[in-house]
Amino acid sequence: MKIYFSGSIRGGQQDTDLYADLIRELKQYGTVLTEHIGCKTIDHTLTDQEIHDRDIAWVKESDIVIAEVTVPSLGVGYEIGRAIDMKKRIICLYRSLNGKTSSAMILGCKDLQCFQYSNLKEAIAIFKTNLKAK
Numbered sequence: 001m002k003i004y005f006s007g008s009i010r011g012g013q014q015d016t017d018l019y020a021d022l023i024r025e026l027k028q029y030g031t032v033l034t035e036h037i038g039c040k041t042i043d044h045t046l047t048d049q050e051i052h053d054r055d056i057a058w059v060k061e062s063d064i065v066i067a068e069v070t071v072p073s074l075g076v077g078y079e080i081g082r083a084i085d086m087k088k089r090i091i092c093l094y095r096s097l098n099g100k101t102s103s104a105m106i107l108g109c110k111d112l113q114c115f116q117y118s119n120l121k122e123a124i125a126i127f128k129t130n131l132k133a134k
């Protein structure tokens with residue numbers, strides 16, 4: 001199974017270490033196409049168009065999109081929208097921080113499987129229940 005993991009970069013990188021942990025867990029279920037999202041170092045060798053075209057090609061190639069949507073990100077929202085149009089299975093994970101929740105455009109979309117969680121242990125349990133190990 002090919003997994004497109006989506007998480008904030010320019011929207012804010014405060015959760016990058018958590019993304020790395022989630023990606024490490026997801027590798028038990030398939031190939032993660034976007035390991036760079038768990039890495040704080042940004043590759044400045046690619047143009048914005050190259051990043052966009054590469055990532056949309058990866059979304060197309062993927063069997064499932066798993067998005068961590070706690071940090072609001074235009075790119076993550078855009079990828080989710082494109083993946084919906086491509087009829088991909090999409091799981092969104094979000095944490096409630098300071099009483100804030102995620103967008104109604106995510107939580108209210110019936111094409112998405114959204115799960116609230118608090119920590120890595122709970123995310124691991126969500127993966128176990130909803131994904132098949134390879």
Ligand SMILES: O=c1[nH]c(=O)n([C@H]2C[C@H](O)[C@@H](COP(=O)(O)O)O2)cc1CO
Binds near residue numbers: 079
């Ligand atoms: O350098 C990048 N590399 C990259 O792969 N992306 C993609 C993957 C992420 O899931 C998403 C993050 O969007 P944003 O940067 O708007 O937070 O966009 C986004 C950027 C920068 O916008």
